[in-house]
Amino acid sequence: xxxxxxxxxxxxxxxxxxxxxxxxxxxxxxxxxxxxxxxxxxxxxxxxxxxxxxxxxxxxxxxxxxxxxxxxxxxxxxxxxxxxxxxxxxxxxxxxxxxxxxxxxxxxxxxxxxxxxxxxxxxxxxxxxxxxxxxxxxxxxxxxxxxxxxxxxxxxxxxxxxxxxxxxxxxxxxxxxxxxxxxxxxxxxxxxxxxxxxxxxxxxxxxxxxxxxxxxxxxxxxxxxxxxxxxxxxxxxxxxxxxxxxxxxxxxxxxxxxxxxxxxxxxxxxxxxxxxxxxxxxxxxxxxxxxxxxxxxxxxxxxxxxxxxxxxxxxxxxxxxxxxxxxxxxxxxxxxxxxxxxxxxxxxxxxxxxxxxxxxxxxxxxxxxxxxxxxxxxxxxxxxxxxxxxxxxxxxxxxxxxxxxxxxxxx
Numbered sequence: 001x002x003x004x005x006x007x008x009x010x011x012x013x014x015x016x017x018x019x020x021x022x023x024x025x026x027x028x029x030x031x032x033x034x035x036x037x038x039x040x041x042x043x044x045x046x047x048x049x050x051x052x053x054x055x056x057x058x059x060x061x062x063x064x065x066x067x068x069x070x071x072x073x074x075x076x077x078x079x080x081x082x083x084x085x086x087x088x089x090x091x092x093x094x095x096x097x098x099x100x101x102x103x104x105x106x107x108x109x110x111x112x113x114x115x116x117x118x119x120x121x122x123x124x125x126x127x128x129x130x131x132x133x134x135x136x137x138x139x140x141x142x143x144x145x146x147x148x149x150x151x152x153x154x155x156x157x158x159x160x161x162x163x164x165x166x167x168x169x170x171x172x173x174x175x176x177x178x179x180x181x182x183x184x185x186x187x188x189x190x191x192x193x194x195x196x197x198x199x200x201x202x203x204x205x206x207x208x209x210x211x212x213x214x215x216x217x218x219x220x221x222x223x224x225x226x227x228x229x230x231x232x233x234x235x236x237x238x239x240x241x242x243x244x245x246x247x248x249x250x251x252x253x254x255x256x257x258x259x260x261x262x263x264x265x266x267x268x269x270x271x272x273x274x275x276x277x278x279x280x281x282x283x284x285x286x287x288x289x290x291x292x293x294x295x296x297x298x299x300x301x302x303x304x305x306x307x308x309x310x311x312x313x314x315x316x317x318x319x320x321x322x323x324x325x326x327x328x329x330x331x332x333x334x335x336x337x338x339x340x341x342x343x344x345x346x347x348x349x350x351x352x353x354x355x356x357x358x359x360x361x362x363x364x365x366x367x368x369x370x371x372x373x374x375x376x377x378x379x380x381x382x383x384x385x386x387x388x389x390x391x392x393x394x395x396x397x398x399x400x401x402x403x404x405x406x407x408x409x410x411x
Contacts, residue, residue: 003027006037009047009322009394010072010297012179016392020296022337025049025325034309037320042072045299045318046311049325051332051349053309057300057321059354064300064319066356067095071395072299072318090240092248092298092356103359105226105233105241109219112362117217118157119366125152126370130378135408138385142402146257150250150367158246159207159220171199172247180392183400204242219245248396249360252294253367255391255398256350260288260368262402263339265384270341274376281376283341285368290348291339293324296397298352323349324397382406 008014008021028035033050048054057064070093091102108114129145139145147169155165173183174196180186187196211224223241226233233241264271264284274280297320302313313319327348328336351358358364385403 003032003035004037004047006039006045006047009037009320010039010042012392012394015296015394015397016180016390019390020293020324020397022324022328025322025328029325029329034311034313036311042074043318045072045320046308046313048319048321050309051326051329051347054321054323054326054349055353056308057319058349058352058356061096061099061355063303063306065095065303066093066099066298066300068299068301069093070298070300072320090244091359092244096355099355101228102237102241105228106219106223106245107359109222110359110362112366115362115366118153118363121156122153122367122370123374125149126374129371130374133406133408136406138403138405140401141261141404142254142258142388142399145371146254146261146402149257149371150253150364153363153367154246154249157219158223158242159211159218160203160246164203167203168246169250171196171203172250175247176251176396177391177393180400183391200243201239204239208238208242245360249363251396251398252358252360253364255294255396256289256292256364257368257371258399258402259292259294260285260372261404262384262388262399263288263291264372265382265404267339270339271376271379273341274372275379278373278376280341281369281372282365283344283346284372285365286346286348287339287341287343288368288372289350289364290327290333290343290346292398293327293348293350294396294398295323295350295352296395297322298356323352378408380407380409 004024008024014021028047028049033048033053035047035049036044037047038044048057091099094102126149129149133139151165151169154160155162155168160168173180174185174187174192176184178184178187178192207220208224211221215221215225223238223245226238226241228237270284270287274284300319300321302315302317302319304315306313308319327333327350330336332347333343351361382404385405388399389401391398391400
């Protein structure tokens with residue numbers, strides 16, 4: 001009997017009810033690290049669960065393509081090519097040399113040195129959000145700080161007015177959690193996705209037009225006025241850049257924070273290390289990111305017939321890289337199911353690997369570090385209240401609700 005046909009790996013319902021399929025991933029890594037899956041309603045795929053194969057695929061983009069899509073496609077397409085969101089050219093859905101040219105647009109503004117200008121805003125956001133918690137009480141960390149902190153910083157960087165932040169959050173939820181009734185409204189019809197694309201146009205087009213008329217030194221202006229090979233970046237590429245920078249940057253960071261908060265509460269000794277020495281916050285953040293692995297998977301398409309992990313892959317077949325599994329790989333991590341901020345080096349692949357390594361890595365780390373440091377300064381005690389709830393999603397995964405009871409130190 002096959003270990004799995006793939007349902008546990010890819011159905012949003014499974015993630016909502018159980019969280020990531022760690023037990024299935026464990027068996028696949030041990031027994032079938034390149035595993036053929038056929039799930040009704042979507043294209044067949046090969047599940048990649050070990051770091052060895054995942055890294056090989058990631059560093060050979062000429063053999064494993066992103067341009068055919070990075071998520072598993074339904075056998076009956078939801079949107080025709082060129083409609084709604086599908087019309088936007090997104091950097092993570094391109095291959096070299098186009099991918100490298102598109103990366104050059106924003107990557108210089110996302111270096112540690114360039115991000116120093118955002119540091120006061122990042123620290124002020126973390127401080128204000130922790131202040132709002134008061135001296136003691138109960139809160140939903142997943143829907144509170146984890147959501148609001150990266151949203152506020154990205155809105156600032158991308159020129160979104162503060163009053164539009166709730167709208168952006170709603171649109172983001174509809175992209176990454178359309179099946180979740182609470183977050184995405186269960187809006188998954190072709191008409192829903194067409195409308196979503198139109199709403200993004202309505203949100204970002206005025207910002208683009210303003211930054212072209214009145215450029216500043218912010219990320220919004222850099223994208224709006226970008227050139228590729230001496231020519232202005234096209235409208236679909238420009239809109240696609242806003243889409244990926246805002247939505248991917250927000251949802252991944254907020255899910256890493258929520259999962260990381262839960263791990264810190266469940267492992268108080270690890271949080272104590274940060275409380276005693278704030279310089280350990282970056283170590284905590286790296287382990288939080290490994291632990292949560294918010295980007296669950298990315299799809300690649302075989303450019304030619306080839307062999308991988310003892311399996312023959314045909315040209316055009318889909319391979320799905322499961323980062324959450326690779327970040328529990330026993331051949332890479334000692335005791336991978338132990339949350340430890342002392343891992344050094346921490347060889348997680350939560351930001352991807354190779355050609356498509358996440359451009360927003362430094363932003364995510366800085367954003368998370370500010371919150372972890374502020375909580376370490378202020379929290380005397382915190383603990384979970386009830387069981388956390390998972391988002392009904394399979395691509396960007398994480399906790400939807402994380403209720404906590406807390407007591408703060410005197411400020």
